[in-house]
Amino acid sequence: MRSRHAAFPLFAVLSWGVMFPVLASALTRVDALNLTTARYLFATTVLLALLLAREGWAALRTEGRGAEVLLLGVLGFAGFNVLTNLALGHAAPQQIALFVATTPLVTQLVRWARDGVRPRPALLGLSLVALVGVGLVITRGRLDGLGQFGVGGLLMAGAVLGWAVYTHGASRFTAWSPLRYTTTTALYGTLAMLATSAVVDLAGLQHLPAAADLGAVAPQLAYAVLVAAVLAVLAWNTGVRRLGPADAALFMNLVPVTTFVVQTLRGYRPGAVELAGAALTIAALVAANLTTRTRKPIPTPTRHPAPTPTRHPAPTRHPAAVTDYPAVVDPVALTTR
Template sequence: MPSRPAATFPLIAVLGWGATFPVLASALSRVDALNLSVARYLPATAVFVVLLLLREGRAGLRTGGRLGEVVTLGIVGFAGFNVLANLALGHAAPQQVALFVATSPLLTQLVRWARDGVRPRPALLALSLVALVGVGLVITRGRLDGLGQFGVGGLMMLLGVIGWAVYTHGAGRFAQWSPLRYTTLTALTGTAAMLAVSVAADLVGWQHAPAAADLVAVAPQLVYAVLAGSVIAVLAWNTGVRRLGAANAALFMNLVPVTTFAVQIARGYRPGGVELVGAGLTIAALVAANLVTRTRPAVVPVATRGHAAPAGTAVTDRVAVTDPVAVVAR
């Protein structure tokens, strides 16, 4: 059983992420979704760049001839997920959006099936179906005439989570890089894409550049989203993955919608019985799916056969994970 100190790290991460959805939803009343994404990730990416320079120097910023892959993953995963999540929050409640995020481990397995030909176990596919039924109960509140609520927000979030699954799967192809390097370089390209799209949207009138007063009004939300929802959460998550292994750490992702529901209830939201049943069904299915897919850590990742793993890294589930908190402490 994982030790309590080790389990603390992914717990910090998922609590931070679960509370981020209601926080960002409250900021959307003053700042448009694209501009909010840029305002969040420009400072967060700057922090990652500084950490990478301190750890690996300028060499860490080189793509090693893999610029195309980095740009693609940065746009599809990093930018795609975060922009679509913010847009979805304009059409769906935070607790609904969070449930879609909790399906990311399952979707990652499906992406692996599509790209690597590694077929998931039948039990995983069955549990995926159960999880989606649970999401449907929450969004529709058990009423057939509520199916229309899937609409634009649900589609955006589903596409965003698929993009994140592609991004997560892509990390296995960069096992010779430290996770801090992979995160930083994809964050740079993803943030650049977000900035370009946001500026274009402002110019054509799809959204409006926030006034200084708007940014001041949402400053508390931005501070939380940058520090707790981005920097601290990512560092804590990577540390937890290193100490627990990817399979054990992934179980904590199921607490994201629980946290979001708790925050919403604290803010006065009162979920109905069908919603609670749906949320419980989804979470139970996802926990079971993670248990089904749990594997032993691999000694040598497939993506780097013939290459030694970087010093100071541990290889778990085909992804090399460096402890970024230890890096900061050095």
């Protein structure tokens, strides 16, 4: 059963791993903020149609939690995606994807800070091992290369923190379906991106994309909207609901490995150290999921004490009786034999 649940975050992280090279190619024609806004404008439209068809207009009610939904939408959609696209303008996709592997660690720290739940030693240790493996993949064994990300690294640190808070937030909306949580937070995040894009465009800090520019990146947008935004985020929130935020976040270690594989298919040739790092990452992820499996205890049959037979008063002896009445038989006692 747990393996079936793991398919949801696995699909999400594989989709996101492919997304980094796809978005990097689209950024040559459209600015980062406008690209993110266009992407989620389309994605939120699809999500909204699905939610209304399945749950109706009542599902859009925030039930007095509008401020929390707004904050999570801004952090999870506007924050993570805008900062990621900006970071892609300063570093290679495989380098940016490396920071996504820190999500398990950051999610556990967020959970510790907000709920007081200390990270489990096994999860924490194996997350660090997986992160080391990812570091080997990206840097080819030269760990000094981690300090060369500059602005891109700072932007991705903020993006990962925003996504960790968003991931943890899903566990606080257990009464909502994953579709409802995804759609409402995406709606608020998209509105924030629209407002920000309008201000930035009017200020001349970026240029509103022309129809020809959007047409040129239509294939990238189609993937980023339908697969990486709609299907992947729905799968991710479903996985968080079924596995918990800490366990689901472990799958984020596969994002940079997936990006690395995509870059390899595009002509990049990995070395032995990189292949070893990829194997270490996958092994740590599998071990983490095995150690966090919760075994259901075998139910012990409840032993009920045998009922105490009801004592009936002895039959009254009448002086004229020739013989005594027969002994009274207790039916409760018979059923316990």
